[in-house]
Amino acid sequence: MPAVTVHFWAVKILSTAMGEATSDYLVHTINPYAAVGLGALGLGVGLTWQFLLRRYIAFAYWFAVCMVAVFGTMVADAAHIELGISYVVSTALCAVGLTVVFVLWYATERTLSIHSISTRRREVFCWAAVLATFAMGTAAGDMSAYTLHLGWLASGLIFTTIFAMPLLARRCFKANEVVAFWFAYIKSPARSAPRMPTG
Numbered sequence: 348m349p350a351v352t353v354h355f356w357a358v359k360i361l362s363t364a365m366g367e368a369t370s371d372y373l374v375h376t377i378n379p380y381a382a383v384g385l386g387a388l389g390l391g392v393g394l395t396w397q398f399l400l401r402r403y404i405a406f407a408y409w410f411a412v413c414m415v416a417v418f419g420t421m422v423a424d425a426a427h428i429e430l431g432i433s434y435v436v437s438t439a440l441c442a443v444g445l446t447v448v449f450v451l452w453y454a455t456e457r458t459l460s461i462h463s464i465s466t467r468r469r470e471v472f473c474w475a476a477v478l479a480t481f482a483m484g485t486a487a488g489d490m491s492a493y494t495l496h497l498g499w500l501a502s503g504l505i506f507t508t509i510f511a512m513p514l515l516a517r518r519c520f521k522a523n524e525v526v527a528f529w530f531a532y533i534k535s536p537a538r539s540a541p542r543m544p545t546g
Contacts, residue, residue: 348403348408348461348462348464348473349403349405349408351461351528356531356535358409359412359532359535360535362409362412362413362416363416363481363484363535365413365416365417366413366415366416366417366419366420366481367416367420367485369416369417370382370386370416370417370418370420370421370424371420373385373386373417373421374421374424379425379428379429382421383418383421383425386414386417386418386421387418389414389417389418390414390415390417390418390478392414393407393410393411393412393413393414393415394411394414394415394474396410396411397411397470397474398467398470411474412477415474415477415478415481416481418478418481419478419479419480419481419482419484419485420481420482420485422482422485423437423441423482423483423485423486423489424485424489426440426486427486427489433494434486434487434489434490434493434494435490435494437486437490438483438486438487438490441479441482441483441486441487442483444479444482444483445476445479445480445483445533448472448475448476448479449476449529451472452469452472452473452475452476455468455472456468456469456472458525459525459529460524460525461473461528476529477532480532480533483533484533484534484535487506488502488506491505491506506534506535509534510531510534510535512530512531512534513526513527513528513530513531514527514531
């Protein structure tokens, strides 16, 4: 795993925005089922490459993150558009899924720290959590902008404020490092511009 610095968060936010934009572009430019298939293929390639490595290689790691961002967005959008699941329900389902990943991860490994990813099982748990956070971020952003009618500016400001809270909690109150990291990772701003209408 990379060092968690300001550069980490900058690239994470950029990869999230890229995933949102790429997903929207693909599903509105080509057949949506083909787009999801391409997203799944990209995710499979990215994670396979990552799992084959025995050390951190920046390009491979961030390629996998980008593919998670693309596919995670597609999953959240497909749940709403194709299955008719409301953004409130899909956000809740993603939150439950993420909670299950964290509970199982902690129950088996006794840690959720990204600095202790030293076994294949921990790596699988970590990537499962990352995928769930991207899907949940998409669903929560859409819920905020569309369902709650807050719009993109207000939603962006709200999520940016929430994203900054763990940093303040760490600096001012010495909050737990692992909790602060995952809270920020889950709440990192996902959208810089309105998405294309989804019907």
